[in-house]
Amino acid sequence: MSAIVWTAALSLVSWLWLLLCQGFFWRTDVRLPPAAREPADWPDVCVVVPARDEAAVLPESLPSLLAQDYPGRAEVFLVDDGSSDGTGDLARELAERCGGLPLTVSSPGEPPAGWTGKLWAVRHGIACARAREPEFLLLTDADIAHAPDSLRTLVASARAGGYDLVSLMARLRVESLWERLVVPAFVYFFAQLYPFRRIGRRGGRTAAAAGGCVLLRTETAVRARVPDSIRQAVIDDVALARAVKGGGGHIWLGLAERVDSVRPYPRLGDLWRMVSRSAYAQLRHSPLLLAGTVLGLALVYLVPPSALVAGLAAGNAPVAVLGGVAWAVMTATYAPMLRYYRQPLWLAPLLPFTAFLYLLMTVDSAVQHYRGRGAAWKGRTYARPDAVADEG
Structure with missing residues (x-):
């Protein structure tokens, strides 16, 4: 089997694992549990x-x-x-x-x-x-x-x-x-x-x-x-x-x-700053975690549509099927969140595009960090925690 078939298969397996083994993260029914009865004495x-x-x-x-x-x-x-x-x-x-x-x-x-x-x-x-x-x-x-x-x-x-x-x-x-x-x-x-x-x-x-x-x-x-x-x-x-x-x-x-x-x-710039200011901090300012995240996002979100298009263009049915099924699973898991936000379901197949934006935001977060402008918010820029400790 070619490398592209293996890659498409690995992407589909990843989506099946996310669908069934990641705490049913895609469901939106985790809401505040109602109290059976109100407290007899309301606390301060x-x-x-x-x-x-x-x-x-x-x-x-x-x-x-x-x-x-x-x-x-x-x-x-x-x-x-x-x-x-x-x-x-x-x-x-x-x-x-x-x-x-x-x-x-x-x-x-x-x-x-x-x-x-x-x-x-x-x-x-x-x-x-x-x-x-x-x-x-x-x-x-x-x-x-x-x-x-x-x-x-x-x-x-x-x-x-x-x-x-x-x-x-x-x-x-x-x-x-x-x-x-x-x-x-x-x-x-x-x-x-x-x-x-x-x-x-x-x-x-x-x-x-x-x-x-x-x-x-x-x-x-x-x-x-x-x-x-x-x-x-x-x-x-x-x-x-x-x-x-x-x-x-x-x-x-x-x-x-x-x-x-x-x-x-x-504007996109507003959302970009919201995500990028903390994305690299989420990865503990680790280049290895950054590389793994970029590869993971590409495998999970970018490979399915790419495999479908490449498979159809080359007449490679296995690649097209693997990519198409993975994209369909991705789309189905995103639909409940769109319904929660009262958005049209035609946005669901566009999730790979949004994931690509998040990939770029994450990389930009790392770039800004190494330029000394990471974690900037409303005029303040925060150093990496271990840098603060070293200064102390």
Whole structure:
């Protein structure tokens, strides 16, 4: 058999393994488990919102937090992380105008060496919140809008399931052409790396969270030394989940129904920066892992359509069949995510094109890292953790 036949066969085998043995990652039915009954006593909750230059999205997100229909005591702490666009002042104005839950706005100043800005802000917010002795902390991003019953549902589910951490993958905005092509695939790839069903298993090693919406027990945060123990993490949500699960905590992650990101990514460049800023950090800044990822993406996503076209052009039936079947399996696994995002199914066969974009974004992330511009976000660039340690 020729090399192209073997390659096409290996790609198909890879897709069959992903279909059946990777935690059924392609299914989108992992949703917040409903509580059998609401708690008899609602625990105190403090909401921590790190915000840096978020004036554009705050009018859509912050009022949704202040308007939470929560039976217990709840309070919002917005941490202004060195904003230059009046984020803090706007937050105070929105609180005065909208009413609702009490809001405290504060600023921790610039982060010291070895800290990412977001986690430094989260540390400050948690320190302020702990003075209220809440049972739970809701860590949510400034671009996330919550339905009125969001906090109530999260707390009830955490209490009923005995979870130390409950996280929802907020539904990202999908309006522009590039958002339609890239955003559902972003969540699909994330679920492929971290199958949601495995995350919720006690004793399992798979751990991840979605940083936009994380309900965390305060005592669990203290026990896991969060966020100090993950202060250098660029991908802070996954690091947080690993810290909690590594300490014996029970965690859960699923897709959101009524928790939405209001941040727009209308152009390809916006989405490119979102992915590339952390892609190489996900690979632990390893050239070997980068090479393996590029080869893996090519084998799994690019070989099937290439084999189908090459097989048809050369009259090589085995290659065409192997490539066509692999592409069909890929397309079928992507369809549920498109339905979740209410997108047309004709986008599913275009997944190889989107995967190629992600391949380029990953390579660009490595290039930017070695040029000293890796993990750049809103005017800050973070060094590799071991580089920080060496400097210290």
